[in-house]
Amino acid sequence: MAVVETRKLSKRFSDEVMAVDAIDLRSTDGEFLVLLGPSGCGKTTLLRMIGGLEPPTSGEILIGDRLVNHLPPRARQIAMVFQSYALYPHMTVYNNIAFPLKAQKVDKAALKLKVDWAALILGIDGLLDRKPRQLSGGQRQRVALARALVREPNVFLLDEPLSNLDAQRRASARDELQQFQRDIGTTTIYVTHDQIEAMGMGDRIVVIEQGRIRQIGTPREIYEEPADTYVATFVGSPPMNLIPDGGDLVGFRPESFFPLDDDGRSSGDDLVRFTLTDAREEYLGSEKLVYGEVNGVKAVARMATNAPLSVRDGGSAPFGVHKQDLRIFDRESGLRRQLARAAQVEPAPVSGAPGR
Amino acid sequence: MSATTTSGGAAVGAASGGERFFLEREKVLGPLMLLPAVIYIVALVGFPLVLAVLYAFTNVTVGDPRIDGTGDFVGLDNFRAVLNDNVFRKALRNTIGFTVISQIIVIILANILSLVLAADFKGKRLVRFLILLPWTTPIALGVLGWFWLLDSVYSPIDYALRRLDLLGPQTPLGPARNMYWLGETELARFAVLLVHIWRTLPLATVILLAGLTSIPQDIKDAANVDGAGFWRQLFYIRLPLLLPIMAVASLFSIVFTFTDLTVSLVLTRGGPVNDTQVLATWAYFKGIQGGSLAQGAAIALFLLPVLIAIAIAMLRLARRAGAD
Ligand SMILES: Nc1ncnc2c1ncn2[C@@H]1O[C@H](COP(=O)(O)OP(=O)(O)O)[C@@H](O)[C@H]1O
Numbered sequence: 203m204a205v206v207e208t209r210k211l212s213k214r215f216s217d218e219v220m221a222v223d224a225i226d227l228r229s230t231d232g233e234f235l236v237l238l239g240p241s242g243c244g245k246t247t248l249l250r251m252i253g254g255l256e257p258p259t260s261g262e263i264l265i266g267d268r269l270v271n272h273l274p275p276r277a278r279q280i281a282m283v284f285q286s287y288a289l290y291p292h293m294t295v296y297n298n299i300a301f302p303l304k305a306q307k308v309d310k311a312a313l314k315l316k317v318d319w320a321a322l323i324l325g326i327d328g329l330l331d332r333k334p335r336q337l338s339g340g341q342r343q344r345v346a347l348a349r350a351l352v353r354e355p356n357v358f359l360l361d362e363p364l365s366n367l368d369a370q371r372r373a374s375a376r377d378e379l380q381q382f383q384r385d386i387g388t389t390t391i392y393v394t395h396d397q398i399e400a401m402g403m404g405d406r407i408v409v410i411e412q413g414r415i416r417q418i419g420t421p422r423e424i425y426e427e428p429a430d431t432y433v434a435t436f437v438g439s440p441p442m443n444l445i446p447d448g449g450d451l452v453g454f455r456p457e458s459f460f461p462l463d464d465d466g467r468s469s470g471d472d473l474v475r476f477t478l479t480d481a482r483e484e485y486l487g488s489e490k491l492v493y494g495e496v497n498g499v500k501a502v503a504r505m506a507t508n509a510p511l512s513v514r515d516g517g518s519a520p521f522g523v524h525k526q527d528l529r530i531f532d533r534e535s536g537l538r539r540q541l542a543r544a545a546q547v548e549p550a551p552v553s554g555a556p557g558r
Numbered sequence: 559m560s561a562t563t564t565s566g567g568a569a570v571g572a573a574s575g576g577e578r579f580f581l582e583r584e585k586v587l588g589p590l591m592l593l594p595a596v597i598y599i600v601a602l603v604g605f606p607l608v609l610a611v612l613y614a615f616t617n618v619t620v621g622d623p624r625i626d627g628t629g630d631f632v633g634l635d636n637f638r639a640v641l642n643d644n645v646f647r648k649a650l651r652n653t654i655g656f657t658v659i660s661q662i663i664v665i666i667l668a669n670i671l672s673l674v675l676a677a678d679f680k681g682k683r684l685v686r687f688l689i690l691l692p693w694t695t696p697i698a699l700g701v702l703g704w705f706w707l708l709d710s711v712y713s714p715i716d717y718a719l720r721r722l723d724l725l726g727p728q729t730p731l732g733p734a735r736n737m738y739w740l741g742e743t744e745l746a747r748f749a750v751l752l753v754h755i756w757r758t759l760p761l762a763t764v765i766l767l768a769g770l771t772s773i774p775q776d777i778k779d780a781a782n783v784d785g786a787g788f789w790r791q792l793f794y795i796r797l798p799l800l801l802p803i804m805a806v807a808s809l810f811s812i813v814f815t816f817t818d819l820t821v822s823l824v825l826t827r828g829g830p831v832n833d834t835q836v837l838a839t840w841a842y843f844k845g846i847q848g849g850s851l852a853q854g855a856a857i858a859l860f861l862l863p864v865l866i867a868i869a870i871a872m873l874r875l876a877r878r879a880g881a882d
Pocket residue numbers: 215219220221239240241242243244245246247248
């Protein structure tokens with residue numbers, strides 16, 4: 203097991219492209235750390251630098267508190283699963299899984315034991331004689347995992363391993379993968395652009411945008427205490443509402459935004475009132491979304507389908523948010539207000555990131 | 559193409575009813591578009607081939623090339639005569655020898671060269687271009703260049719060897735002042751091999767280079783992460799993945815070398831004493847210069863079974879590569 207750490211890690215591909223920009227992060231031992239960001243934000247590049255496949259432009263990489271900048275991939279005790287799975291097309295499943303062991307010159311008997319063990323854990327023991335092209339996407343993903351597992355690495359690096367699966371298969375694979383990681387307890391860095399995967403699987407999430415870290419935190423912290431408007435709108439679907447108010451942006455989640463009775467019964471001290479104009483309902487089965495405008499800015503509310511709401515299409519209705527559900531951001535910088543103030547007092551991390 | 563005409567296509571043609579769409583019907587358009595290719599193949603490949611097969615069983619000569627009746631047919635006489643001919647057997651041995659040896663060397667060199675060229679270095683475009691050059695010159699021209707390089711008196715190679723004190727009186731290669739590259743059996747064979755290698759290496763290298771660059775980066779990365787060093791990656795990943803394309807490159811080169819007339823004809827005219835004679839040159843000397851069209855055809859036909867086998871192997875490989 204090992205802790206992965208990067209210090210001011212950067213990668214510049216050309217004058218214009220700064221793929222990774224001074225990334226500081228530190229995993230804990232056995233953690234499931236998710237790198238989340240839109241396509242092209244530098245997640246793969248960061249992962250490849252940790253794996254030793256891409257030389258950094260500057261900065262340091264430590265695995266198990268050892269500087270590994272100058273170690274080749276095979277000396278880093280890592281295993282990687284690629285987005286394409288990168289199975290060796292000319293080898294059987296057995297030989298694919300055995301390949302890293304053969305490279306380590308493990309003797310034949312021990313090798314077979316290990317391959318069988320890995321295949322059993324991932325439920326592919328019946329497929330050992332097949333070639334990769336005879337496998338489904340899900341089976342290929344398991345073979346790739348088995349090949350990574352068999353070396354008993356200190357760190358798993360996974361690059362969007364579920365993105366080639368269909369939606370149904372992805373949900374169950376997400377669950378299996380998480381269970382698998384819990385069982386073996388190996389530090390895992392998992393790259394995805396899918397916030398649902400990130401929220402569901404990660405012990406902590408690193409939100410990245412244009413090569414920079416926006417926030418590190420648990421899924422709950424990321425969702426409930428976003429460090430800036432970027433995180434607030436990238437995570438959550440539909441994203442957080444942001445209503446301008448002087449030099450501030452007032453943010454609140456669609457599910458915290460609820461209709462008030464016409465008689466104002468549900469008023470109270472902790473309630474902030476808004477008027478939603480130009481309202482429009484969208485039925486989604488178990489829930490519904492109400493789109494509209496607040497102070498001329500688009501806003502959306504989410505509620506149960508059977509929630510009482512009497513508003514005509516295009517009409518107006520009173521809506522409210524509890525004070526504790528409001529998040530105030532600086533309009534100019536996009537940073538959280540309270541946090542920005544706290545940062546002035548002590549140069550602390552943006553959010554409770556253990557070990558930083 | 560025309561055989562796969564769908565009923566849908568026919569129905570559309572019928573429905574439109576007009577002559578306007580006559581050309582759009584697959585039944586009409588397919589054969590029409592195939593016609594030039596068919597004419598070309600029949601006239602330039604099929605006709606000479608049939609003629610050669612016919613000639614091989616007759617007694618025609620350059621002086622009397624007509625087949626006048628069944629009386630001209632002599633059965634297997636030509637083949638018998640050819641097989642009993644010592645020069646023919648020598649030519650057959652040489653053809654196979656030149657092809658096998660040169661192609662083994664080419665495939666090894668092409669692998670090494672393509673690996674080197676696949677690496678990132680300054681000026682690799684220029685080097686790639688230079689390596690492909692021999693392929694772009696007409697064979698006869700290139701061989702003439704070699705003919706001069708290996709000239710028995712004025713050879714620049716000999717000159718260089720002399721300047722290096724390797725050739726001439728009291729030197730390792732002396733005492734003669736010239737090597738007589740094309741006059742000594744071993745040297746002449748070496749020269750023919752050398753030119754064949756020089757000739758086929760560029761294409762094989764470029765084909766392999768294309769194969770190498772088509773191996774996905776992820777696969778190479780995975781092998782790196784999995785702890786495979788250079789040799790393990792070479793023998794367990796790169797070469798196996800290159801194998802199909804290597805076979806294609808090899809088959810191309812084999813056909814070129816096996817059927818080649820120019821190198822032996824221009825460089826040595828089959829000499830010294832038929833030691834570099836190959837089937838193509840011998841068929842030419844016998845059939846055209848010697849006047850025995852029938853025997854020339856019989857000699858040339860010995861190439862056919864080998865080439866058919868190679869063609870089948872090529873098509874199989876191509877299909878298997880397509881199926882993956
Ligand atoms: N080998 C490369 N050469 C030049 N630019 C690259 C290379 N690899 C990635 N990039 C650029 O770096 C940025 C980050 O890419 P990547 O790490 O693949 O993003 P992600 O995995 O988050 O989608 C992108 O703008 C991409 O175009």
